[in-house]
Amino acid sequence: MKQKDSFAVNKKTEDLSINTENPKDQLLTSNQGVPINDDQNSLIAGERGATLMEDFLFREKMTHFDHERIPERVVHARGSAAHGYFQVYESMEKYTKAHFLQDPSVKTPVFVRFSTVAGSRGSTDLARDVRGFATKFYTEQGVYDLVGNNIPVFFIQDAIKFPDLVHAVKPEPHNEIPQAASAHDTFWDFISLMPESTHMIMWLMSDRAIPRSYRMMEGFGVHTFRFVNAEGQSHFVKFHWKPLLGVHSVCWDEAQKISGKDPDFHRRDLWEAIESGAFPEWELGVQIVPEEDEFKYEFDLLDATKIIPEELVPVKRIGKLVLTHNPDNFFAETEQVAYHAGNVVPGIDFTNDPLLQGRLFSYTDTQLIRLGGPNFHEIPINRSIAPVHNNQRDGFMRQTINQGRVSYNPNSLGGGCPFQAGAMQGGFKSYTERIDGKKIRGRSKSFFDHFSQAKLFYESQSEAEKQHLTNALRFELGKVETIEIRQRMVGLLSQVNKTLAKNVADGLGLTVPEALEYPINHSIPADGNPEDYQPVNVEPSIKKSDALSMANTSKNTIKTRQIALLAADGFEEQSLQNFKKALETEGAMISVVAPKFGTIKGAKGIETKVDQTLLTASSVLFDAVFVCGGSVGVETLLEEPSAVEFVDEAFKHCKPIATVGEGIELLKASNQLRKHLEKGTVSSIGVLVDQSPEEFVNAIAQHRFWEREKKDKNLN
Ligand code: HDE
Secondary structure: OHHHHHHHHOOOOOOOOOOOOOHHHHOOEOOOOOEOOOOOOOOEOOOOOOEOOOOHHHHHHHHHHHOOOOOOOOOOOOEEEEEEEEEEOOOOOOOOOOHHHOOOOOOEEEEEEEEEOOOOOOOOOOOOOOEEEEEEEEEOOEEEEEEEEOOOOOOOOOHHHHHHHHHHHOOEOOOOEOOOOOOOHHHHHHHHOOHHHHHHHHHHHOHHHOEOOHHHOOEEOOOOEEEEOOOOOEEEEEEEEEEOOOOOEOOHHHHHHHHHHOOOHHHHHHHHHHHOOOOOEEEEEEEEEEHHHOOOOOOOOOOOOOOOOOOOOOOEEEEEEEEEEOOOOHHHHHHOOOOOOOOOOOOEEOOOOHHHHHHHHHHHHHHHHHOOOOOHHHOHHHOOOOOOOOOOOOOOOOOOOOOOOOOOOOOOOOOOOOOOOOHHHOOOOOOOOOOOOOOOOOOOHHHOOOOHHHHHHHHOOOHHHHHHHHHHHHHHHHOOOOHHHHHHHHHHHHOOOHHHHHHHHHHHOOOOOOOOOOOOOOOOOOOOOHHHHOOOOOOOOOOOOHHHOHHHOOOOOOOOOEEEEEOOOOOOHHHHHHHHHHHHHOOOEEEEEEOOOOEEEOOOOOEEEOOEEOOOOOHHHOOEEEEOOOHHHHHHHHOOHHHHHHHHHHHHOOOOEEEOHHHHHHHHOOHHHHHHHHHOOHHHHOEEEOOOHHHHHHHHHOOOOOHHHHHOOOOO
16 A cells, blocks of 8 residues: 555656556556566465465566577677767769658658677777777668778678688687787787788777767778669769767777776767767768779779778768667667668669678678567667568567468469559669679789778878877787787788888887788688789879878867866866856866865855766866866865876876966876976967966867877877
8 A cells, every 4th residue: 555655656757668647557567467466576385485386477577587688799799879860961863862862851760879899798888999880771762771880991802701800809719808809819810811901900000999989980881882873873982971070089098998997988978968969960971983983093992991082082971960869778779770781772782892792691690690580670670661561471579460361472362462663663673783704702803902002091190190000009919929920910011111010010029021022811712822812012093191180180179078177175266167167168068076076165165066076087088177276175186196197197198188276286296297387388288277268178179189199208
């Protein structure tokens, strides 16, 4: 009786499946709908007796629980997703008949899942890894999936090597070590024998592989696809996602620390941005190449280890993706969503890229086991919003109750339904590509240039980026125990850039081979002649591409940046208010960080709520830090080693730091900061003493001041 009363009073519920208006719907039931009287105790034989087999409620609950997990994805197991929409800017009818790319007034619903590749479901977000960027468009012509990554090229050219690649990068099979990391022997053993992976390795060792946020990374369709218009004409197309917040990364030392402080850093960042109404946005970009230009370039459009430099074919921005709401249920949506590189709609088609062709098989195949049978398209998150009519029937977990006796075509009993869709009804027709060839196992010679774009990438990086890339290789190869593998990698790197190879070799205590011999390509058939499989030297038509360096990304906003305001009792109120207001006006997220929770009292007695303590917060979780003035407050902070560490680490990670008045004393408590303060050149490297909030806003928009590393070599 008592319980009933409290239930009646507390009518508010977060469980949206419960109808709070209908008392019957508020009752706990079994899966058969039988109301449950006692969900606290098992049915037992006497007060201290054994549980009875008859307890069908216990059995049902426990059996369901025992089966609550499904196999995780074999790759991309760890991910986070959100709902939103896509809207095209202007009709693309010249190139494609895809409906969702025609009408600028149409908002196509989407579900986007971001992921790391190698780690398990419970692994850290900040692993050095490729990020998946998969978009499901629920179009009126059916589901279109753009299943991309945040790196525009791939490790291998032929899908048949994918299981080898994944076996090599996953934890080693004898001891399941290491988790979510490529820094181990089997990965680099494989890579050192696969020259075609060199370009991808440049990207993977760059800071692109440790993004600041999912919201601040680019996405790429990787392969060349086709647009097909209503006249049946085809254009080659490469897809890009361009984040409106710019492309930004953290540094490696920071990434490793974030993995401990908050392994859900990216997941939380995405979730919180959307909850706060700061909806993540990307523009869809396309590089379009006319059919007649197929052989115009020094690389093969079908080779997924190559980009089309933006200087050769500019990226045209054709529409916007906005993520507007978080999933209601992680399992039902993020875990059960099934993307497929082969889910295309009329107007979008494939090319013969052998990597893409292999993917067309793999996705459904893996989902059959992961989602338990052939009906996973009926799971709500995977359902098409366009009506589905066909003669497929039955199978595990079938939801649709098909009526009638006709499940074949042609039929007369069903009036011939469902009819095939002709051109007028938008039926999908594959592009009628001319194919002339012999059946072979092999690879086109046009795929044999493995280094020119790796060079292009490296040469296009800023000095800081080159340094990070070098250090990443020194770290990763430093974790490799087999010296021969390290040596082989140095040999491969020497094909890209001699300084890079030398700097990596130095760190490993090795030397670069004098003669630049081509590395042996072991990816050849049993009776193949190694001579025929050597990489070929191609002179790239572009030597440097600005689009490849994150240093050239847009730096005009501090929206959603996390800023810590370090303060303690006795802080100076006016400047804290001024900075807080200026930062919030620009859309930054502010946390007052103090020695303990509750409120802190300013010098004039004004109280401010504390959001984080020095124990729960850490500098690596923020983009910038402001140290409040006020002698008493600063004295207190100086007594807290973690407050000193906070600014010291923020400086080390090249983050903007600002302070006013006595706050400078906390900065001086950091050895490295003091040295720079004494030299008096700090504002050029993002340390702002007694400057305006506006200056601080400008500094935060720069993201990082990597120049600091030039002065302190051993920082990243
Ligand atoms: Fe995938 N990939 N992949 N992949 N991939 C999967 O499908 C595969 C490749 C990508 O958030 C799997 O349902 C092969 C390139 C993303 O659910 C699997 C090859 C690109 C996701 C699979 C590739 C991707 C996957 C594992 C080489 C960028 C996560 C679970 C031929 C263009 C999607 C699943 C999500 C997932 C196979 C290479 C992107 C096994 C065989 C290149 C973003 O089917």
